[in-house]
Amino acid sequence: MSATPDEEVPDPGCLPAWKVDELPEPQPFTFKNLLKLVGPGLVLAGGAIGTGELIMGPQVAARYQGALLWVALLSILAQVMLNTEVMRYTLCTGEPIMTGFLRCKPGPKFWIGFYILLEFAGWFPTLAGLSAQVLVVAWLRLGPNDPIPVDTVRLVSYIVFLSCAALSLFGKKIFDTVQVVVTGKLIFLLVCMTACSIFFVSGDTWLRVVGGMVDFTRIPRDASGQPDIDWSIVAGLAGFAGVGGLGNLMVSNFVREKGWGMGSKVGVIASATGDHDLTLQHIGVICRPGPETTRRFAGWFKYLLIDQWLLWATGAIIGVLLPCLLGAQYLKIGNVDGSDQWRWAAALAQDIGAVRGPLVGTVILLCALVILIPGQFYVIDATARKWTDVIWSGTDWARKLDTHKANRVYYSIAAAYVTYGLIAFAIPGLSASKMMVIGGSLANLSIAITMIHALLVNRRFLPRSLHPTPLKQALLILSIAFFLVMFGLVVNQKILPLIGFKTV
Template identity: 30%
Template structure:
């Protein structure tokens, strides 16, 4: 029986994909702080991916150029992206499908949106910017100076080695989500431990307060404004586009809500028994199911607000706080100059800080390259898996995932040899704003059309979702305007 005829407590329509199955919502563990640490995880993966190029490259560059007084932009961006994430996750908790499943159900149809987001994902994440930056940082840590033109070939080969390392990491763990989660918690501990120590040792207390107030006030945008830089800051202060959507894939694979009944993408090694349905499962909104729903939402709030959102804010704050304390105001930070300045300044106290600072920067960038690779590959994989019966008949989800991963890795190893990592990152960052602008409106439509009234968001959250789309449309407009002016 079509879902539209099953009753008002089930989805009123199923759109361009087949109807969902129906089952009761699995119960989460009783809510407690101890259980929260067992249940959460996708927020940590997202934080490990998010605290990367934005904090290491864009944040310090914008702060040193304009001062921390403009960083209300970053605070608003993080708050709006938290809301964006929660509303995308709402669909996944109810159906077990990533939010891409809801988007594929919209007109003009699944194949159109599968192709659209695969292409959009490639334009945002198909450039190995952070592998190149991580390679330069690692090489600089070993050499005692930042690499220049004579070391470009060596840097390219190191970047290619890091791309191979990403493939190996994503090949183990039972499920890819599980391996990413374990890696994420470790890297967050290493990176944030270092940042806290150097901020405490080298930044005066008064400067901490000055930086903090800059995240919650805005005296006006300085002129002339580098809109590409500020647009990149607004996007990468959080997860930046495709990452915000892909958190729903990780939640499904982790088994949140109805995701426990759908399956996961298995790793190449150790994931032989895992299957993944191409269509989700929904639950009738009975009192028992709604009580479980509220408990799941509490875990989601912890995962997204107190793990992902908090780590994003603290990561940006600590990097900006350190950069503005040790780098002269107005310095033009291109490429990896922020890390080089910080490493040089700290090494005046102890030479070992040169290596430690850049080695920390390497992990910041490498873990983000790891996460971004998975985001792009699983976006294409899930889109193909849900939209194409032919692909499902010809192959399994694991073969598709690793086929896309190997293809992308070969492309990355080629393109990293001939392009500037910093210029590649600017492409990545500004395309993220385009994704957030479009997907914000689509999530609003998906939740309105496919969720029964009992699990739909309140009006204020729908308004916040549209505000998020408008916020990024603002930056997309000015970046596009400056780009067109440069051309003509």
């Protein structure tokens, strides 16, 4: 849709109005410029690969021999719909999408409280706890049938969690540190897991797993012919594959940090030891509507599509596929079906090691650590970054702070999150594996809600010429339906029976 000359800047809603400026000219679309500009999708892919891919994926693959893996593929494709829409908002305003949410009625106070409640399970320090399981198994050289010392796992969980929190202190910009850590993680994962999948997985398993990602007709059934599916595990994979929960929203923050579009006019969050001349504006700068803005936006959006489809979606699909191959080939589902949930993260490596030898098992344990520990660092940063932007723009007292002091809010929130995590580890019986199942199930609801909200925000606050197309809106609605169905299946199977309702 082209812009009309008389098109006006939309009403700003429940927050102060944006400044208005010209959308910067994107660099010419060349391979060299593409390499310089990419980043949000790479960071999102590298940071998010973790629980769904390493834990839930192999379990689903082993339990159902490749069937139902299409939920992961559909989840990733649906998340691209969300990612590109939240990036659209930031390209046009320089604000993260959560700030756009706060502009909606009934206002910032309501939406801050709403999203705090929605994300409570996403705050679990799951990846640090899973890392601790791997470290304890590796250090004590435990076999699949050896008992794992729970108190030791808890102690190591504290150490890993606090170490990940300390990483955010370094670098000129916090985003720079995140980008280095998660890029290294992604490269190591792809090289190591690809080699293991090529050399240690049979052709038959490859066919079953790859087929399971596109074959919707394979339904696991019990002896009587009825569907036999644990939806908490399958929906958990859907919720965690790719990113999941409110984690997808971070890609809009990364757009700003990379200086894409209007993000170059807003600023960044400095690290504690970085350049203290870096500033972050409280309110964004919206692009002035007009034909020239529409042309420039199309150039930026081309980079955005490459970033999401080529880097993020491809990386996310490969990140799911490789652990599923190993899980379908080696994971003994009885080792994770029992009451002992304190070794889930190490179960795949233990079972591979029992067949292929201790060296291969150790390599898989190392892969798990490279996935999980940087992943926990990423979660700490993502939580603090997201809520810093919410408070920085959405509260009266924060908008009075000097623009150099955004990192003070960031580290205050990070400290609060770390405190929450330490308390969670102290709850009796709450293993990281249970945190993962709870978080994965609720993640589907969170994604659906944020999709609805992002669509409403872009239609309400962006110039009409920059709205998503009717086709894109239809695809978003289908994606919303998918995640609501995943959440509903878990509620029907697991929650309603607990409160006396008859399930269907």
